[in-house]
Every structure is written in C-alpha cells, then in structure tokens.
Amino acid sequence: MTSNQLDWELIERLAKGLGVTYWARRKWRRRQHIPYKWRLYLLTAAKGSIRPEQFLVLDRRRKRND
Secondary structure (H helix, E strand, O other): OOOOOOOHHHHHHHHHHOOOOHHHHHHHHHHOOOOHHHHHHHHHHHOOOOOHHHHHHHHHHHHHHO
16 A cells, blocks of 8 residues: 555544444445545544545545546
8 A cells, every 4th residue: 555545444444433324434435535524533533544645645536537
C-alpha cells in the first residue's frame, strides 16, 4: 500500500466503531468516496493512521471519472 492509498479495512473498522451502518460503508468502498461529514470523525478515531491528504487523492480520482 502506498502512502496515498486508504486502508479500507481500517476505514471500515473505524466507521463501524463510530456507528456507520454496513450498507453505508459498503457504498463508500464501492464508490471510492467517504462523505465529508465523516472524514473528521475518521481522522480523529484513526489517531494518526490516516492523513487528510489521503482523502484528497480519492477526491481527485473521483473528479477525473466524472
């Protein structure tokens, strides 16, 4: 895994702990996008395991596909 790829297993584990439903997590992974309102919660829960720049990579990738 490169430094600008998200660890989806970690994201799912953290999101589950924050109360995000299975179907929402599945949609995030399928769309390769995490809603903005959840990003700060995930960053806080990750305690440094995730960097904000990693979300920007997802946003750039998504813009190219639109």
